[in-house]
Amino acid sequence: MQWALHDPDHGAYGSGRLQVGPRGDFATSPSLGPDFAALLALQIAQWLEAQPPQAPLALVETGPGEGQLALQLAEALSQGWPALAARTELVLVEPNAGMAARQRQLLEHAPLPCCWCSFEQLAAEPVAGVMLAHEVLDALAVERIVWDGALWRHQRVALHGEPGAEPLLRLQAGEPLPPEALAPLEPLGLLQPGSQRPPGWTTELHPGLEPWLQRAGRSLASGQLLVVDYAHEAWRYYAPQRSNGTLMAYRQQRASDDPLLEPGHWDLTAHLCVETLVAAAETAGWSQLGQRSQGESLLALGLAQRLHGLQQQDSAQLPQLLSRREALLRLVDPGALGAFRWMAFSRGLAAPDPCLFLQDPPLA
Numbered sequence: 001m002q003w004a005l006h007d008p009d010h011g012a013y014g015s016g017r018l019q020v021g022p023r024g025d026f027a028t029s030p031s032l033g034p035d036f037a038a039l040l041a042l043q044i045a046q047w048l049e050a051q052p053p054q055a056p057l058a059l060v061e062t063g064p065g066e067g068q069l070a071l072q073l074a075e076a077l078s079q080g081w082p083a084l085a086a087r088t089e090l091v092l093v094e095p096n097a098g099m100a101a102r103q104r105q106l107l108e109h110a111p112l113p114c115c116w117c118s119f120e121q122l123a124a125e126p127v128a129g130v131m132l133a134h135e136v137l138d139a140l141a142v143e144r145i146v147w148d149g150a151l152w153r154h155q156r157v158a159l160h161g162e163p164g165a166e167p168l169l170r171l172q173a174g175e176p177l178p179p180e181a182l183a184p185l186e187p188l189g190l191l192q193p194g195s196q197r198p199p200g201w202t203t204e205l206h207p208g209l210e211p212w213l214q215r216a217g218r219s220l221a222s223g224q225l226l227v228v229d230y231a232h233e234a235w236r237y238y239a240p241q242r243s244n245g246t247l248m249a250y251r252q253q254r255a256s257d258d259p260l261l262e263p264g265h266w267d268l269t270a271h272l273c274v275e276t277l278v279a280a281a282e283t284a285g286w287s288q289l290g291q292r293s294q295g296e297s298l299l300a301l302g303l304a305q306r307l308h309g310l311q312q313q314d315s316a317q318l319p320q321l322l323s324r325r326e327a328l329l330r331l332v333d334p335g336a337l338g339a340f341r342w343m344a345f346s347r348g349l350a351a352p353d354p355c356l357f358l359q360d361p362p363l364a
């Protein structure tokens with residue numbers, strides 16, 4: 001997964017081949033239009049405003065994809081909160097040169113100063129502000145494991161084929177997990193007596209999360225981290241009936257559960273497990289603020305009022321208004337983007353944390 005996504009020449013992100021958006025390989029919330037960022041900006045502004053006055057601020061976006069969310073947030077902040085925007089730098093953390101090149105182009109005339117840094121560069125001078133991880137942690141390489149009826153084994157990718165023929169890739173059970181590698185399965189409910197799964201039952205673990213959260217934590221002296229991603233609680237993620245985990249491949253708006261299709265041409269993504277994320281974050285020094293579905297979060301930030309506001313606008317703009325209306329409804333659709341999880345964490349803050357999206361939306 002690491003190679004297929006991040007190899008600088010052949011990886012789907014590393015080469016810059018994958019395109020995010022409704023006309024690209026897959027759509028994300030910000031790729032549907034600027035309303036998502038306009039609503040999220042309210043939460044970001046509230047968090048930034050809680051930092052000591054006059055101090056320089058950073059809005060760090062990890063994994064910015066095409067750079068749309070970063071640009072839209074810069075525009076929303078500079079229009080709605082100009083004093084705050086004047087103190088804020090946009091910091092983009094993008095390990096893939098191919099993606100960073102497109103982000104630089106899009107953000108060339110952004111209304112906030114922008115810089116591209118690695119976590120390691122930031123750690124030399126940690127910033128204060130807000131860090132976003134929107135659809136990023138689902139791209140960290142997962143570890144697949146398979147129950148063979150007696151033991152938990154790693155699942156491996158093997159080359160297979162007759163001599164002289166084009167070799168094929170296939171998934172196969174590998175060596176058993178050593179005793180120390182079984183410990184993370186305990187809190188996921190996979191080791192309790194009677195919790196045995198049928199032979200061939202496969203799932204994934206997330207060993208990349210804690211190191212990522214440690215590196216992210218060293219980059220942010222004080223502020224909040226907002227993770228937005230597909231996520232399930234452990235009881236759902238590791239339910240007996242979910243017999244093949246959540247690993248999926250996406251290309252040109254098509255989805256497949258075969259992660260070995262044309263490696264380097266498909267996005268590979270796995271859901272997050274809420275408990276695993278929270279435990280990894282706490283080990284890495286983050287405090288959990290709370291979590292909500294995207295639908296609830298956006299309603300708490302004023303999505304219903306924004307939808308209502310569209311009806312008051314000039315009907316000469318009807319096609320744009322209708323497409324914004326459709327995008328807003330997609331963002332909260334519980335069968336689609338509305339089911340995404342917003343999970344907030346903080347570090348280095350003395351005062352209680354203001355978190356708008358965890359408050360109940362006002363009654364209509």
Ligand SMILES: C[S@@+](CC[C@H](N)C(=O)[O-])C[C@H]1O[C@@H](n2cnc3c(N)ncnc32)[C@H](O)[C@@H]1O
Binds near residue numbers: 020031064066099136
């Ligand atoms: C699915 S795209 C998300 C794009 C954007 N955030 C959006 O929602 O439209 C994933 C992005 O994360 C980047 N990425 C992948 N692994 C990463 C990592 N370990 N740290 C930071 N960014 C990463 C990819 O190169 C890509 O830009």
